[in-house]
Amino acid sequence: AYAETLNFGIISTDSSSALKQRWQPLIDDLNKQTGLDVKAFFATDYAGIIEAMRFNKVQIGFFGNASAIEAVDRSNGEVFAKVKYKSGEAGYYSLLITNVNSKWKSVDQVLKNSREINLGFGDPNSTSGTLVPSYYLLAKNGLSAKTSFKSVLPSSHEANLLAVVNDKIDVATNNTDMLDTLKAQHPDRYKEVRVLWKSPLIPSDPLVWRRDLPQATKDKLRSFFDHYAEKDPREQAIMHAISGYSGFADSSNAQLVPIRQMALFQKKEQVQSDAHMSDADKKTQLATLDQKLSELDTVAAK
Amino acid sequence: MNSVDASRLGSTSASVASKRSWASMLGWIALFAVLGLSWQSADMRPLDLLRDPGNMVRFGRDFFPPDFAEWRTYLHEMIVTLAVAIWGTALALVCAVPCGLLSAQNIAPVWIAQPVRRMMDACRAINEMVFAMLFIVAVGLGPFAGVLALWVHTTGVLAKLFAEAVEAIDARPAEGVRATGASGLDEIVYGVLPQVMPLWISFALYRFESNVRSAMVVGMVGAGGIGVVLYEAIRSFNYAQTAAVMLMVIVIVSLIDLGSAWVRERVI
Amino acid sequence: MNSVDASRLGSTSASVASKRSWASMLGWIALFAVLGLSWQSADMRPLDLLRDPGNMVRFGRDFFPPDFAEWRTYLHEMIVTLAVAIWGTALALVCAVPCGLLSAQNIAPVWIAQPVRRMMDACRAINEMVFAMLFIVAVGLGPFAGVLALWVHTTGVLAKLFAEAVEAIDARPAEGVRATGASGLDEIVYGVLPQVMPLWISFALYRFESNVRSAMVVGMVGAGGIGVVLYEAIRSFNYAQTAAVMLMVIVIVSLIDLGSAWVRERVI
Amino acid sequence: MDAIRIERLSKTFGNGRKALDSIDLKVGTGEMVALIGASGSGKSTLLRHIAGFTAPDLEPSHITLLGRPIQQNGRIVREVRRIRRDVAFVFQQFNLVGRLSVRTNVLIGALSRVSLWRRLVGRFPTVERELAMQSLVAMGIGEHANERASTLSGGQQQRAALARALVQRARIVLADEPIASLDPESSRRVMDLLRSLNEDHGLTAVVSLHQIDVAMKYCARTVALRDGRVVFDGPTDHLTPAVLRDLYGAAADELLTDAEAAERDAAWENARRAERVQARSNEASAHSAAFASAASAAGS
Amino acid sequence: MDAIRIERLSKTFGNGRKALDSIDLKVGTGEMVALIGASGSGKSTLLRHIAGFTAPDLEPSHITLLGRPIQQNGRIVREVRRIRRDVAFVFQQFNLVGRLSVRTNVLIGALSRVSLWRRLVGRFPTVERELAMQSLVAMGIGEHANERASTLSGGQQQRAALARALVQRARIVLADEPIASLDPESSRRVMDLLRSLNEDHGLTAVVSLHQIDVAMKYCARTVALRDGRVVFDGPTDHLTPAVLRDLYGAAADELLTDAEAAERDAAWENARRAERVQARSNEASAHSAAFASAASAAGS
C-alpha cells in the first residue's frame, strides 16, 4: 500500500522530557497501525520545529501549550489531540515554591512583602514558569513581576528548583511535573521544597498537525490517537513510560484560549510599562490587544 | 670613555623606554578600569563561594556512581554526534583554509583581508540557531541541517584562528620561497603551510571536539545525538546518567586530544 | 661520475620516500573511510539544498529591515553580557596560563603534562550546564554563577590552545635563554612568552568573543544578557528584532577582532 | 644591457635608521662583484632591495634588473614575482623551510618551471629531481637530501640554500655572505662554482663578503659600503689600506697588516690567474653547466 | 682541576646519523682551544653536549664541567641549570629572542644574579643594565640597544649574542663560530676580548672556527674533528698540511697554500706574541675586567 511520509517533531516541553527511546515504540505502533511512514525528530527547542512546520518540512508536532499557539498561528497548524495523565487529570499545575526553612510560610506573606523578595521566574515563553504565574498569581493580585519584587531572575525550571532546594533564592515558580520528577529521583531533596501556591489547571500538552494534511491522513491519525492505549496493556505501558501518560484525548484549538488570554495580558502589561513608546502608539496597541482579548472571551464563553 | 658612552646611550634609551612604559602603563590602567567596572555588572561575590561549599559537595555526590545502564543508546547517539561533527568540521575546513589565508594580513592585501575577516566575524556572530533554522527550512529536520549549521559557524571560527596563526609565522622561510620567483600560491604551499600545519591541525581538532560538544544546534534541529541525551538527563535530575554520558564525552574529547598530539607529531 | 652519484643517492632516498608516502597514503585512506562512513549517519543529502532554496530566501527576508526599537534594552543587556564575559575570561586566563604551560609537552615532563591535559579535557567536556548548576547551588542564581561556569569551561579551552601554541614554538630562542643558566621560569618568561604572545592574545580574545556569544550558560543561571534577548527574539519568531540584536553582536565581535589585531601589533 | 642598475636608492627603516643613502650602482651582465663593508653597513639591505623584498623610501629612485624595472620611486612593480625567476637569492640566514626535507627545499628553486598540479601535490618531474640531487651533490650534502632542513648543521644549511639557488638556473645571483658558515674547502667549492658559472656561462653575480682575501681572489670588481653609502667601487686590486681603514674603522692596526697580506696575495693571485682558468678545479666546471640559465646560454 | 672533561662521548641522532664518535677530551682551566673541522663534522654537536643541551647515546660516558658532572651515561643531571650559570654559550644561529629588545636579550645573561620579582617584571638593577650597555658598546652595537633583536643585521645579531654571553660573567665560554658573520675589524675586537678574558682573567674558552688563520693567531691549542671523531689535538703550531688535508678533504690544493701562508703568519705571530700582550688593543683589556667572572677572579 502507498505509505505517505510524514515528519513528526517532538520537543521537550514544560511537562515532559522527550526521550527518543520512550517515544519510538509509540511511533512504531503508529506506523504499523496506520500504514503511514512517520519519521520522528526530537528537538530541544520548539523554534526549529515550528519553522519546519511552516515550510511543510514537518507535518505533526508535539508541543507545549505556549508553543502550540505559535504552531497554530504561524505554521498553519491545528490542535487535534492532547495527552491524558494517568491520574486522570487533564493537565498540570504551575507552582510557587520556597525552601522549607525559609521565613515565607504562605503566599499572602509573599505577596505582601514582595519588595524584600528575590523571585526566580521562568523563561519568557514558559507556560508554567512565566505566563500562568504572572497572570493568576501576580496580575490578579495587582502585582507585576517586573516592578514589584526586589529582583527577578528569569531562568529555567531546573535552575530555579535547584536554587530553592539549596536555599539560594527566596521563592521561585515551577510546575508539578518538575516536582514529580524530583520526587522520583531525589526524595530527600523533595522534602526541602515547600509549595506556597498552586495555579488553576493548565491543559496538558497538545498534538498539532498541519491543517492542509489530506483528510484521509488526518482520519488515520485521529483514529490511531483516539484509541491508543485504551485497552492494550502493552500500549498503556508505552504511554506510561513516556511521562506518566495514560493515552490521548481529542482536543482542538480551543484548548489554547486561556493560554492566549494570558499571553495577551502579558503583552498588554509590557506595552503599558514601556517607557519608550509614545502615548499615541500605546493607545492604539492597547486597543488592538483589548479587542483581541474580548474576542477570546467570547470564544471562551462558548 | 666607554663607560661614559654607555651611560649616555643608556639615558637616551631610557627616555625611549619610559615612553613605551608609559603607554603600557596606560594599557594596564585601562584594563583594570574595565575589570573594576565589570565587577558590579557581573555581580561578583567571591566570598559566596566559601559560604556554602557543602552544597556543591552534596550536589556533586549525586553524580556518583555513574549509571551506564543505557550505554547502548549513548553509544548510538554518540556515533550520530560524531558523524555530524565530522562532516560539519570537514566542510568547514574546506572553506576555512582559503578564507583564513585571505584574511591573514601578511598574505592578502588589506582590501581583501578586511572584508573577508568581517564576513567570518558574521559567520561566528550570527546565532547558530538562526543558521539551523535557515537550513531546516531548506532541507528539513535532521542531522544534515545540523551539519550545515555547524559548517557555517565552524568556518567562521577556524578561518579566524587559521589567519592569526599565519600572521604569527616566521617570515624568512616564506621569503626564501618567494626569492625563487615562485607564485603567491607556491609561497603559501611551500613557505607558509609547513610552518602553520601543527597549529592548524590542533585548531581543526579542537573545533571538531567542540562540535562534538555543541549539542545545542544539533539537538535543536532534531538531529539527535549525545547532546540531547545529556540535556534530558540533566533536566530530569538524573545525575547518575548525566555523569555516565559526560564520562563518555570526556573519553572522546581526551581521545581527540591525544590524536591531535599524535597527528601533529607524525604528519609534520 | 657525479651524475651517477646523484642517481644512486636519488634511488635510496626514493625508497625512504616511498615508505613515507605509503604511510601518508594509509592516512588518507583512513580519513576518507571515516568520512564515507559518517556520510550515512550524518544523513548527508546535499541535493536537498537545491530543492527548496526559495524557502531560505523567504525565511531570510523576515529578518529585514532590522527593528532597533528596543535598542536601549539591548544595550543594557549587552553590557551585562560583556561584564560576565570579561570576568569569566579574565579568571580563565589566570588559570589557563599555568595550566597551559604545564600541559605543553616541550616544557613540562610527561607525568605532569598528561594529567593536566586530561584535567583540561574534563573542564571542556563537562557540560557548561552542569557547571552552571553546580555554581547555582553554591552562590545562587545571577551573573556570578555565570562567570564561574564560563571560567571553568574557558580555562579548559584556553589551556589547550595555549599549550599547543607553546608546542609549536621555535626552540632556539628558548635554548638561548636556557644557556645562560636561567631557571625554567625565566626560560618561559623570556624565551617562550615573547614568542607565543601574539597567538595567546588572539586566543584569549577569541574566547572572550565566544563567551559574549555563549548565551546558554548565562541565560540558564538567570544572568540575563544579550544572548537571552536573542533567544527570546528567535523563539518568539520576531526576526526583525533578532536581526537587530545580531547586528549588534556582529559589531561587537568585529570590534573585538579589530582590537585583537591592534593589540597583537602594538603590545608585541 | 646592464644586469643591475640602481639609481638614487635610499632606505630609512621604521625606527628612523637610514640603512641606505642614495646608492647608485650599475652591474654589467656577466660581472662578478664583491660587496664588502662592516657589519651593519647595509649590504643585506642593498641586496634585498635589488631583489624587491623591501620597498625603499618613497622618493624618486629606480632599480632595474635585466632591463626590467623592479621598483620605481619606492613602489615595487606588480610583476616582481616573474622577474625574480631570473634572480637567485642566497639569504644570510638561509631562509630554508625547516620542516621540509632538504630535497624539497632545493626543489623549491624549480617551482617556476613546474606545472600547477605538480607543484600542489609536490610531485616534481624527474628531470628537476635529478637537477636538485646534482646541486646537492655539488654542494657536498647529497646524503642529507631526505633529512629535514632544520636538522642540518649551520654550514650544511648554508649549502642547501646555495643548492636551491643553483636549481633556479637564474641569470643573476645575489648571494649574502654565502660562505660565512663554511669551512675553507666548502668555501672554495662554492666560490669556484660561482666563478665557473660566471666565466663560462655569463652569470651575473653580486656576492657580499667579509673575507677580503676571497674577494681579491674571485671578484674582479668590489663595491664597498659604509653606513649605507658606496665608498668604493672599482677593481678589487685597487682596494688600498686607506679604503679598508675607512671601511672597518680607524683602530685597525692589524687589519692593515691583514690587508697588506691580502694585497700581497692578490698580486700573486693575479699573476697566476691565467693558469687558474684552466687549472681551476674541473669539478666546478663540470657542475656549472647544469645550473647555467637556459636563457643566458641561448643569449651568449 | 680540568674545566671540561669528556669521556667516551658518542651521539647518534634519531635519523641514524652518528654525529659524535667516542670523543675523549680534557680542557684545563684557563685554556683557549680552537675547535676546527669541516662543515658537518660535529663541532656544534660537541659544544651542545658540553653545555648539556643534547643528551648523548645511552652508553657509558661522562662530561664534567669544573668538576661537576653535567651528564653521566647519557643522562643529563638535574642541576644542569645551575652549572650552566658558569658556562656562557654563543650559538651558531645566535638564538636571540627576536621580539625582545637587544638590551633585554643581553640582560638575559644576567638573570641568574637577579631577584625573582625583578626577573618577572623585567626591572633589572642598574648595575646589570650598565653592564649590559658596556658589553653592547664593547661589541660595537651600543646604539642598537633599544631595537628589536630581529631587526639587526646578521653580524649585529651575532655580536648581541656575544654580548649576552659576556654579561653572564661565566668561567667557561663555548662559542660556536662566533665570528662567522663578522667583518674583519669586528672579528678582531671579539677575539681580542676573548683573549683578554682568557689571559688576564683565567676564562676557559672553546671556540669553533672555520678560519684557520684566526685559530693560529689566538688559540694555543686546536682540536680538530672529522666525522665526529677527534683527529688532531695539540698545539696549533703543529697543525700540518697533512692534518688539514685530512680534515677538509683531499682535493684541496689551494687550501694547502692557504694553510702554509697561515703557518707562515703564525710563526710571525708567535715571534711577536711577547710584544702583543702589551700592544694588544688596550680597548679589549679595558673591557674585559667587567666581564670577568667574579668567582674565577677570586680563585686566581
Ligand SMILES: Nc1ncnc2c1ncn2[C@@H]1O[C@H](COP(=O)(O)OP(=O)(O)OP(=O)(O)O)[C@@H](O)[C@H]1O
Ligand atoms: N638534530 C639533528 N638531527 C639529525 N641530525 C643532526 C642534528 N643535528 C646535527 N645533525 C647532523 O650531525 C652532523 C654534525 O652536525 P654539527 O651541527 O655538529 O656540524 P658542525 O661541525 O657544527 O658543522 P657546521 O660547521 O656546518 O656548523 C651533521 O651531519 C648534521 O646533519
Ligand SMILES: Nc1ncnc2c1ncn2[C@@H]1O[C@H](COP(=O)(O)OP(=O)(O)OP(=O)(O)O)[C@@H](O)[C@H]1O
Ligand atoms: N627591518 C629592519 N628594521 C630596522 N632596522 C634595520 C632592519 N634591517 C636592517 N636594519 C638596520 O639597517 C642597518 C643595515 O643592516 P644590514 O642588514 O643591511 O647590514 P649588513 O651590511 O648586511 O651587516 P652584516 O654584515 O652584519 O650582515 C643595520 O644597522 C640594521 O640594524
Ligand SMILES: [Mg+2]
Ligand atoms: Mg647582512
Ligand SMILES: [Mg+2]
Ligand atoms: Mg655548527
